[in-house]
Amino acid sequence: MLRKATVRLTRPIAARSLTSENRWSGDFIHVSHTDAKVGLIELDRPKALNALCDGLMLEVAKALDEFDADKSIGAVIITGRGRAFAAGADIKEMLPLNYAQVAGGDFLAHWGRVSKNTKPVLAAVNGFAFGGGCELAMMCDIMYASDKAVFGQPEIKLGTIPGAGGTQRLTRAVGKSLAMEMCLSGEPIKADQALVAGLVSKVVPGDQLLDEAHKTAAKIAEMSQLTTAICKEAVNVAFESTLAEGVRFERRMFHATFGTEDRREGMSAFAEKRKANFKDC
Numbered sequence: 001m002l003r004k005a006t007v008r009l010t011r012p013i014a015a016r017s018l019t020s021e022n023r024w025s026g027d028f029i030h031v032s033h034t035d036a037k038v039g040l041i042e043l044d045r046p047k048a049l050n051a052l053c054d055g056l057m058l059e060v061a062k063a064l065d066e067f068d069a070d071k072s073i074g075a076v077i078i079t080g081r082g083r084a085f086a087a088g089a090d091i092k093e094m095l096p097l098n099y100a101q102v103a104g105g106d107f108l109a110h111w112g113r114v115s116k117n118t119k120p121v122l123a124a125v126n127g128f129a130f131g132g133g134c135e136l137a138m139m140c141d142i143m144y145a146s147d148k149a150v151f152g153q154p155e156i157k158l159g160t161i162p163g164a165g166g167t168q169r170l171t172r173a174v175g176k177s178l179a180m181e182m183c184l185s186g187e188p189i190k191a192d193q194a195l196v197a198g199l200v201s202k203v204v205p206g207d208q209l210l211d212e213a214h215k216t217a218a219k220i221a222e223m224s225q226l227t228t229a230i231c232k233e234a235v236n237v238a239f240e241s242t243l244a245e246g247v248r249f250e251r252r253m254f255h256a257t258f259g260t261e262d263r264r265e266g267m268s269a270f271a272e273k274r275k276a277n278f279k280d281c
């Protein structure tokens, strides 16, 4: 059981098992952590279905930077409050922009911060994950969905295309035909189809989503942070290299773990039939 802490998260599910000390709330997100070394970022822009305006994404980047630098955090969950994970980039914010403004300012470049985090990040998709919302979830390392979640890349209906990795990550996740269908028609898929297609690894009833995400994040947070960072990097190389390059990279990283105390501790703990006590070194 988690230690009772000072501030309860406001959702009923959170109140049951995800007690947390409050860290800070920005204009658009709430940032907290649990006693199991899990950081929690909750998107909360209720009147706009958590649309990802610039301010919101800057707050997410700040929270991730803080968690990345914090040795007491071993994994992070991103979720949305209300009926959306996020309904995409803020259309009203984008509406007046012209080509020179978006290209000159490399609009959305800072969104990539999410995929640069070294700590494992789990997306708990509670509702609509449209456009940039789906892209944000796909930047995370693991995706769980509530049975109410809906995933879509509807940018085509707005006369544009996905701009935060949607055409690339969705295609790698679900294959060409479904990715093309979603991006070209703008039509969404439901959680059960997302599971079958391999976009998410688990679908659970909405009231169990955070508990399930937390269980997995807490398990990951018990591992050596040094090793989870190496492992995450190795899996990500699979998306950016040939099989031969990826296997060579993995082998080098595997060898590198033998330079850590945590590798010796993990194997010693197994041989001595005890729980490993990793020191992240």
Ligand SMILES: CC(C)(O)CC(=O)SCCNC(=O)CCNC(=O)[C@H](O)C(C)(C)COP(=O)(O)OP(=O)(O)OC[C@H]1O[C@@H](n2cnc3c(N)ncnc32)[C@H](O)[C@@H]1OP(=O)(O)O
Residues within 6 Å of the ligand: 047, 048, 049, 051, 052, 087, 088, 089, 090, 091, 092, 108, 128, 130, 131, 132, 133, 135, 154, 155, 158, 161, 162, 163, 164, 166
């Ligand atoms: C990052 C890139 C480059 O890939 C680009 C993008 O992400 S572009 C955005 C892609 N997303 C969308 O096109 C989804 C837009 N939203 C919808 O289609 C619908 O809101 C819905 C299907 C998700 C939900 O529909 P419904 O239940 O009928 O709610 P609404 O009344 O439409 O919405 C409530 C409220 O939220 C505002 N809203 C919703 N999405 C956005 C958004 N992406 N940007 C800004 N505002 C959004 C919506 O306008 C409503 O507010 P009010 O107009 O009532 O003030």
